[in-house]
Amino acid sequence: MKKQTIIVTGASSGIGKEIAHHFLANGDNVVINSSTAEKLEQVYQELGAGENLAMVAGNVSDKSTGGKLLATAIEKFGSVDVLVNNAGIFETKPFLEVDEAYLDSFLNTNLKGTFFTTQAVIPQMRKQHDGVVINIGTPLVNHALGGVPSTAPMTSKGAIHALTLQLAAEFGKDNIRVNTIAPGTIRTPMHGGKADQSAGLHLLNRVGEVEDIAEMVYTVAKSNFISGAIINVDGGIAAGHNLN
Numbered sequence: 043m044k045k046q047t048i049i050v051t052g053a054s055s056g057i058g059k060e061i062a063h064h065f066l067a068n069g070d071n072v073v074i075n076s077s078t079a080e081k082l083e084q085v086y087q088e089l090g091a092g093e094n095l096a097m098v099a100g101n102v103s104d105k106s107t108g109g110k111l112l113a114t115a116i117e118k119f120g121s122v123d124v125l126v127n128n129a130g131i132f133e134t135k136p137f138l139e140v141d142e143a144y145l146d147s148f149l150n151t152n153l154k155g156t157f158f159t160t161q162a163v164i165p166q167m168r169k170q171h172d173g174v175v176i177n178i179g180t181p182l183v184n185h186a187l188g189g190v191p192s193t194a195p196m197t198s199k200g201a202i203h204a205l206t207l208q209l210a211a212e213f214g215k216d217n218i219r220v221n222t223i224a225p226g227t228i229r230t231p232m233h234g235g236k237a238d239q240s241a242g243l244h245l246l247n248r249v250g251e252v253e254d255i256a257e258m259v260y261t262v263a264k265s266n267f268i269s270g271a272i273i274n275v276d277g278g279i280a281a282g283h284n285l286n
């Protein structure tokens with residue numbers, strides 16, 4: 043399989059870290075990012091600090107971070123074949139308590155981070171007449187949960203789903219594929235050790251692991267004809283729920 047260059051945002055933890063590991067293990071070049079330089083440096087070492095790995099610390103909501111990721115990928119590896127917009131945050135707060143700063147924190151990291159990082163790399167993918175953008179969404183944008191007040195993160199993720207379809211339409215003729223993978227509850231530091239409390243939300247009655255998402259990201263990246271798709275890797279959350 044052709045060696046590719048992958049940019050993964052939010053790769054210092056959880057799903058993003060495993061995505062980086064998966065592509066590296068399969069022989070690709072990877073550029074990792076997260077906003078905390080020390081955390082990123084530690085994961086850079088953990089992933090082997092090899093020739094096929096580079097890192098760029100920076101907040102994805104800052105437009106210049108996408109530019110730095112692109113420049114590093116081109117300088118070190120000569121192309122950008124896959125962008126995985128994985129950096130994201132999640133918290134709960136009742137709707138009536140959400141103020142503008144709180145809402146902005148989700149719109150900035152989740153939506154604008156995905157928007158601007160993609161804007162930075164698409165010109166290069168256009169030049170290559172080849173590229174794949176994979177966003178990370180959630181099936182919960184179409185399956186709301188009472189008792190989990192999450193209007194701020196959900197509206198930011200819903201916008202990512204909409205962005206995915208629009209980008210797939212706008213750049214399909216340039217041979218750029220754009221897709222979203224929507225994970226169910228995945229055991230990551232985001233859940234602070236409490237992921238299993240959500241097991242019952244899934245038809246499989248268990249939560250997912252980071253490998254489940256990394257494998258699907260890899261499959262979509264290496265495929266040839268998947269575009270504009272929202273792909274649930276969610277143990278059945280989107281399909282239904284248990285009454286017990």
Ligand SMILES: NC(=O)c1ccc[n+]([C@@H]2O[C@H](COP(=O)([O-])OP(=O)(O)OC[C@H]3O[C@@H](n4cnc5c(N)ncnc54)[C@H](OP(=O)(O)O)[C@@H]3O)[C@@H](O)[C@H]2O)c1
Nearest residue numbers: 052054055056057076077078101102129130227228230232
């Ligand atoms: N875990 C789940 O159950 C689940 C379910 C559905 C969707 N997701 C989505 O999957 C993605 C990864 O989640 P996770 O569970 O792996 O979370 P995680 O373990 O908390 O990792 C989040 C990563 O994003 C980085 N990050 C956060 N804000 C950033 C910013 N502004 N700029 C750059 N990097 C930033 C964090 O590093 P720094 O702190 O160093 O910035 C970290 O590397 C997120 O988009 C999340 O919404 C997760």
